């Protein structure tokens with residue numbers, strides 16, 4: 001940002017010495033004398049500070065101030081008058097002037113005020129820049145995944161996000177349902193409004209009604225004042241109703257009414273309050289099955305099921321595991337101030353073979369722990385939970401054919417286990433196994449290890 005100042009001095013008299021003083025202090029200065037010059041300079045250039053000199057009438061100064069603040073709100077305006085009246089000063093400050101003062105005996109005294117105005121202007125511009133960066137970061141989608149199901153999912157999200165319809169997200173725990181809901185909100189026209197999430201499965205029906213719809217003063221013992229519910233707070237925004245499959249049946253009726261009529265009634269209240277909220281529902285349960293068992297209302301299911309997104313389990317998209325690993329390593333290196341650059345081949349292999357019942361959340365926790373434990377630049381098997389050090393191949397075989405294993409199976413299993421324990425170092429493995437490296441190499445080839 002430039003440190004430039006416009007000095008408006010109509011009679012080229014009282015502020016005549018100021019431009020030179022400002023230049024000597026390191027500022028770029030343009031000095032104008034007429035109303036017309038002032039307007040045309042302001043349309044061509046953006047100034048950090050404008051100093052408007054004394055001979056202008058107050059009304060003219062106010063109109064100049066008004067137009068500057070309307071066009072370039074970050075420009076700081078200092079008004080100088082021969083006899084500054086209190087009422088005029090108050091009015092000017094209300095209109096956004098940085099300062100309104102009488103002409104000091106020594107124009108150099110003005111420099112202190114100019115410096116302060118310049119500092120404010122710079123700080124404001126920095127704040128604006130940081131806000132922009134933050135906004136970009138917040139809106140930047142970070143839905144990791146390049147596998148075919150994830151690419152399909154991203155396309156679906158981009159397609160339905162702007163449509164402002166109800167969305168149902170189904171997926172196992174930890175697959176990223178809340179993250180997808182946030183992304184839909186970010187990519188929708190409601191992006192500047194609030195996103196709320198509530199877990200519908202953890203409240204009793206009474207508490208859930210209170211959370212969702214709020215209450216009127218005196219609605220129940222302890223309701224000492226009126227409280228807005230989450231539907232009102234999220235007005236014009238998006239509300240994620242997580243674990244919708246766990247929602248008590250009588251609350252399902254009330255939710256259906258909200259979705260159909262777009263109004264809510266606070267607990268203990270009588271009047272309807274209009275709301276405009278996009279509802280996204282998420283569940284790890286199979287709602288169709290719950291409907292069949294009469295545990296979920298069919299009419300509500302149809303209402304929610306306008307668009308359904310099915311999030312794939314992590315084991316259905318192993319190609320994404322390395323991407324997630326890098327993403328979470330970077331994330332937790334930042335959090336913990338560590339320098340970890342990647343994973344050893346064995347550690348990556350073990351992570352690829354795992355079945356992840358907890359999906360992405362489980363993988364994230366594993367990587368977070370590994371980053372904390374890792375003192376070198378690479379995550380090794382030893383940094384993963386113990387179960388990963390027991391060869392997954394071995395585990396698979398043990399599961400499938402526990403009692404009738406051949407000698408070759410046992411040998412293969414033992415070699416795999418030893419190799420894992422030394423992080424793939426063949427020389428060390430051969431030593432432990434009591435064979436030479438060439439023999440180990442032949443066995444690895446034989447068993448395709």
Ligand SMILES: Nc1ncnc2c1ncn2[C@@H]1O[C@H](COP(=O)(O)OP(=O)(O)OP(=O)(O)O)[C@@H](O)[C@H]1O
Nearest residue numbers: 142143144145172173174175176177178179360361
């Ligand atoms: N595609 C993804 N990209 C980046 N991070 C992800 C992705 N999917 C999930 N995560 C991360 O995994 C964790 C779990 O995600 P989230 O809470 O959205 O899952 P969920 O399906 O809503 O889980 P639950 O059913 O248990 O509420 C979060 O930390 C989230 O940031």
